[in-house]
Amino acid sequence: MNRQKAQLLLFTLILINLSSCVAKKEFDALFNEKTNLETENAELKEKLEIAEEKISRLEVQVEEFKSKSEVLQKDLDFLQEQFNTVQGEYERVNQLYKNLLNNSNELSTDLAQQQQRLLAIQDDLEIERKKNLELAEDLAKREARVAELEKLIADKEQAVQQLKRRVTDALLNFDEGELKVEVKNGKVYVSLAEKLLFGSGSNKVDEQGANALKQLANALKGNSEINIMVEGHTDNVPISRTSQYMNDNWDLSVMRATSIVRILVSNGVNPEAITASGRGEFSPIELNNTPENKALNRRTEIILTPKLDELFQILETY
Template identity: 40%
Template sequence: MKMKTISAGVMALLLMTSCVSKKVYTDLESKYADLKKENRALSDENKGITKDRNELDLKSKDLQAQLDKLKAERDKLSKDYASTKSGLDKMQSSYSDLEKTSGETNASISKKNRELLAELEAKEKALAAEQDRLNKIKAELQERSQRVDELEGMIAAQEAGLKKLKETLSKALNGFTGKGLTVEQKNGKVYVSMENKLLFGSGSWTVGTEGKKAVVEVAKVLAANPDIAVLIEGHTDNAAYKGSNEISDNWDLSTKRATAIVHILKENKGVDPKNLTAAGRSEFAPIAGNDTAEGKSKNRRIEIILTPKLDELSKMLNEI
């Protein structure tokens, strides 16, 4: 606020001194307008990023729903197979009884014999058709079961990979325990949460020395895991932003803070920038109440969300 007052005073003084000072003031006005335009562009980009994140979450839920549906189809096929096999066994028994009866029939009752033979022929055809159907069901059941086993194996491997990733991150960030940093695995993702007291000064988006050390450690882990999508979210409390004119509100502040973390992460050449996404959530995703200083402190944070890519799972489900 102090800088804003000084700047206003300097501009007023310049306007009173000469026509050259008025030109400087005009240039400053132009730069201010450009900054406001950039701010609006950042806000629009932030909305697009939030939309992409929501689509990714929906895609993950859709994949799980497809897997559940596939399991249900497999179970139904298994029941159908058992029922058809039971019917086939009964038909084979009936066929044997008819064949025995036909063999014991006296030559004097040839009419009855011909009827039995005709019935036997019909039973043979029905038996062959049912056997073909049973074979097809059995083959389809085996194929579906194999696909389900493969999908379950991939999901289990992915869960194991996430667990190992969490353990690696926890070990790498062990030195920051008690400094507002947590590592958690939930919903098929790993969350690294850092409170702003570790990263930023009040109203600032410049990462401090200690906070940068923590982000650099995260970057090392990401470099060793190139198949992980990374979403960096900036969060604030509900107090209105009262900083410089360079940004206008908590949306801008949270976005700039997320972007600052991205810049540090991509300094590690092993981190693929295509895997990184920055998003500002402002005050609208709190994890604690804003009615206490402790709650506000927890809400002012950066969340680094690590998600395994689902391309291979999607491809397998589409092939079924």
């Protein structure tokens, strides 16, 4: 604005100085030019004001943009910081994922191995289950056999006791010193003293002994479920007389047993179920050191044994 005023003043002075020597035509031209300049100046002034107003608005906008820019920069810095944090977290999580992936592969391999082991164990369990079933079936069969065996043994024991009572009842009229009936090891033992059956050194049964044997035969005959062993025994005193058929106590014990067998068989005892044997002096029940003990050793034992064919058949199945 100052510049324009100075130009205008200078121009005015020039016009005054030249007015006297300038023709009117020139004056008019200059005046028109002045007018044009003033018009142009007014337009320029108006444009300048408009420009200044625009500049003011732009400066305000610039300040606003600067403020916004600062806020945006702060936001950008914050977001960058957040991004860096998230990026670090992502890298950490990604590493964890890779580790988990590796572990997952290892776990998958281990799981496959464990599944194979489990299948093998299941196969083994199935085999063991079948074995257990077989064992259970076998055990049930064995228990049934044991029960059958126990019943058979109980029946045999009962039969032995019944046989003992039957024999005892048949020989009630004889003294205990002459004979004795007892059960040992599941067998009935009828022990007959020498004085009841034989004279000293003789193998011939006397009348009293024959009567006892007949009563015993009546109790035994018809019973097909027993085996009978007639076993002769002596003391350790050698026989006083020898012969072609009797050389020692052993021969004497056997011949006495044979004599008893013949009487039993002749009175109805099954000969297929009876056996004669002699033990001589070699199975004493007492030491041969007194006359009383020697008398006890001179005896004949009739051993009655229940047949155990059924029992043996059961045992053979085990």
